[in-house]
Amino acid sequence: MERGRRFCTHGWDHLLDVARLAWIMALEERLEAEKEIVYAAALLHDCGRYKQYEDGTPHEEASARIAPGILEECGFVYQEREKIRDAILSHRSVSVAAEKSLRGILYRADKRSRRCFSCPVREECDWPEEKKNLKLCW
Ligand SMILES: [Fe+2]
Numbered sequence: 001m002e003r004g005r006r007f008c009t010h011g012w013d014h015l016l017d018v019a020r021l022a023w024i025m026a027l028e029e030r031l032e033a034e035k036e037i038v039y040a041a042a043l044l045h046d047c048g049r050y051k052q053y054e055d056g057t058p059h060e061e062a063s064a065r066i067a068p069g070i071l072e073e074c075g076f077v078y079q080e081r082e083k084i085r086d087a088i089l090s091h092r093s094v095s096v097a098a099e100k101s102l103r104g105i106l107y108r109a110d111k112r113s114r115r116c117f118s119c120p121v122r123e124e125c126d127w128p129e130e131k132k133n134l135k136l137c138w
Pocket residue numbers: 045046059060091092110
């Protein structure tokens with residue numbers, strides 16, 4: 001559904017960027033996090049994006065509904081599924097941005113993954129200017 005989209009897309013590059021950034025953040029912030037859970041949350045956080053195109057459902061809500069079934073098939077136990085579902089549901093909520101938690105790193109990795117500094121359509125993007133990644137951070 002994003003074929004031909006000029007702005008940021010939500011495919012494998014984005015999902016893997018978010019997973020790797022989130023894991024780096026978990027290590028740097030010395031969070032008690034399991035790599036498998038961080039990767040699962042990152043890889044599934046936008047899985048409901050198609051619903052947003054189809055009927056306007058916010059994709060964090062759609063993703064949080066779809067992900068638990070996939071996680072169950074992959075062998076994640078209820079507690080793990082709930083933790084991941086909760087992080088997915090809040091990945092667009094600025095209220096979790098500063099948290100030292102799975103929710104916090106997923107939020108920050110998602111935003112940090114966007115390469116606004118080299119984006120050819122940056123001026124037309126609806127992200128507020130202050131949210132755009134205009135500097136390369138490490
Ligand atoms: Fe998203």
